[in-house]
Amino acid sequence: MKNFFEQFQCKNESCCVSCRKSRKFRISVFDVFDDINSIDFDCPKGKKIVWPKLPSLLKQFKSLTKCSGRLAKAVINGKKIIASSEEVNRRLKICERCDKYVMTDIGYRCAVCGCFTKNKDKLNPEHCPIGKW
Numbered sequence: 001m002k003n004f005f006e007q008f009q010c011k012n013e014s015c016c017v018s019c020r021k022s023r024k025f026r027i028s029v030f031d032v033f034d035d036i037n038s039i040d041f042d043c044p045k046g047k048k049i050v051w052p053k054l055p056s057l058l059k060q061f062k063s064l065t066k067c068s069g070r071l072a073k074a075v076i077n078g079k080k081i082i083a084s085s086e087e088v089n090r091r092l093k094i095c096e097r098c099d100k101y102v103m104t105d106i107g108y109r110c111a112v113c114g115c116f117t118k119n120k121d122k123l124n125p126e127h128c129p130i131g132k133w
Contacts, residue, residue, distance in 0.1 A: 052111055054111060063114060080124050081124055082122060090133070091128075091133045092117070095128075095133075100130065110128075112129040112130055
């Protein structure tokens with residue numbers, strides 16, 4: 001773990017506060033580790049980690065409820081639930097370029113709706129909360 005942080009730590013030694021907010025650092029973390037929960041996020045320089053703010057739990061619950069409704073409606077109408085791999089990749093690329101695509105202590109999430117983008121991108125009836133896909 002120490003070598004990993006030495007490799008990716010920025011020169012001003014603020015890797016936990018500044019670099020971890022950057023997309024480049026987040027992607028480098030997920031390239032090295034399969035499971036975000038296996039990562040030791042203690043800063044080697046003792047700086048505090050500042051995670052991005054997500055919507056309230058109520059707003060996240062409402063988003064999940066609406067998602068469940070759209071999925072149920074798709075099943076009832078005999079529509080496709082899982083998006084094609086091409087569509088999933090297209091959506092993921094859009095998400096990765098979005099400033100609302102944030103890494104939290106439990107994985108990548110959308111800062112608008114709170115959804116786990118890794119899962120939402122795969123659901124055919126779903127859409128981006130700000131209309132990007």
